[in-house]
Amino acid sequence: MQAVVLAAGKGTRLRPLTDDKPKVLVEVNGKPLIEDVFENLIACGASEFILVVGYKKEQIIDRYGDDYKGVPITYAHQREQLGLAHAILQAEPYVDDDFMLMLGDNVFRGNLADVVNRQTEERADAAFLVEEVPYEEASRYGVLDTNEYGEITEVVEKPDDPPSNLVMTGFYTFTSEIFHACHLVQPSDRGEYELPDAIDLLIQSGRTIDAIRLDGWRIDVGFPEDRDRAEERVSEAENAMTEQGEEVVVED
Template sequence: MDAVILAAGKGTRLFPLTSDRPKSMLPIAGKYLIDYQVYALISAGVKRITIVVGWGKDKLVKHVEKQNFGAKIRFITQEEQLGTAHAIACAEHVVDGDFLCVNGDILFSSEDAKKIAGGKEYAMGVCTVPDVSKYGEVLLKDNNVAGIVEKPERFGTGTINAGIYRMKRDVFDLIRDIKPSQRGEYEITDVLNRLAQTSALNAVKLSFWMEIGYPWDILKANEYYMRNIEGKVEGVVEKGATVKGPVVLEEGAVIKSGAYIEGPVIIKSGSEVGPNCYIRPCTALYERTKVGNAVEVKNSIVMTGSKIPHHNYVGDSIIGEDCNLGSGTKIANLRLDNKNIVCSVKGKDVNTGRRKLGAIIGHNVKTGINACIYPGTIIGSNTVIGPGSHVFGTIGENRIIQ
């Protein structure tokens, strides 16, 4: 069976991490979101995968072409992002027969993908969430979808569309019949509701599902996958370093004397850890990163080429690519009143649901000595935080803060 991954959108709620790349290239436990999707589909028996690309496509294409996934993967460009139905329609000329279709911002199991693929009719993955108001609510009748209510007025537990489908070939005819929404986009929800009216859409309850809708969802997914890693040391561990628990140390990475590493931790090739630092569980250090003297990093993702060189604390944070934290820069991750961290996303305050959350820092950000970054701070790419600065809230791209 074929599969289509919808990976063309900008992912604006995930800025600044998506300022130069699609959601599919967000880091999770030493890999990227697209890797988990492709592996799950292949394990479910998919032989050919079409990835619909758009925003930041060069990074995605380059990454996928370097991997050895063991399946035929091709790319189709959605030149204008005109909605999910439009994205699916872009793959019409390359899809052969019935196919799986997956949103580019979800994590799912191969077992669930196999269940959805196994039928002969249209099918949609569904799952239960504690607050259905954040999603479109799915109405069920027996094992079929009876309808989808966009932005339901009620709060509380409910069933939602999980963003993974079994599509039949004639879906392209259905897409041609729908009209643009008020947003000017062609929505797959309109197609699904038409199918629901004729009881032609089966509902498949998923055993595992995560959506990467906000930056802190990346940390949640990272924590989940990190807990299942197996340690493998291929790099250099100097005498006097301590490594406990499952730690992946890739070839070309070094742990220097005095470093104390508590797994699960991933340290990728070309990285340098220590001397005399503390790496705590669920930390993923991507390629060519540096964690130096008198530094503590806890439950964080540090992306390729970034440096946390001396006298720093980083907790529950995501550091983008090619950043540098000046000596003494601290990222706080806990409010003094112990309440959940609230972040400003696209001008709206969003309760993250996390009591501990540090900073979400974009790419190529530099901080001066003794900068202080408050819990829940979002810093845009190419921004400079001056020495001794105290920063909080959301800071845009290409800014200089003094």
């Protein structure tokens, strides 16, 4: 499955870390954010990366060129940062079939493959990895309502009064129907073309959208303190794996 990675943002909230580099090249535990994204997508079977770039895009293109660990990279240029729905449309000419979508500023450790399996095996129109957060934090994200079958019935972008504390995490699978919905989206009060608005159009048209709960953890690296927190979690996870390896005893 192809994988679209959104990596065009300026990362203004991450300053000064992004003064001289695009957000996705900010390092977490010695590795650029985007490489963590690449590794997760490779583990999910990515056949091609379609990388939507914008701010300081030359640094990304010069660094990774035509492939990452043998997986080809195609670059799509978002000349103005006008929201996630607008960013997705920049990838439309290069997408052939169902695809994965990941935001380039998230660090994941968890069950991403479950989302891909739901898309490929059960032929959902879309599937999202979701998680519960404290209610006071929910207004930072796209907030979901679901029915008794786990299907998403409503998505609200950064609401003042969240209908739930279940939020989108930044990893999705879609069919090509998402492009039609993105074309129909109107600018929000923020002046952006919002992905949740496109998803709501899919829901209203009767499409089946499944929510898969995150089994693991995820950090949205939006502020410098988030980067520090991600470094701590990644370091802890790597140390734990090392310790487990040292405890293995091979018997003759």
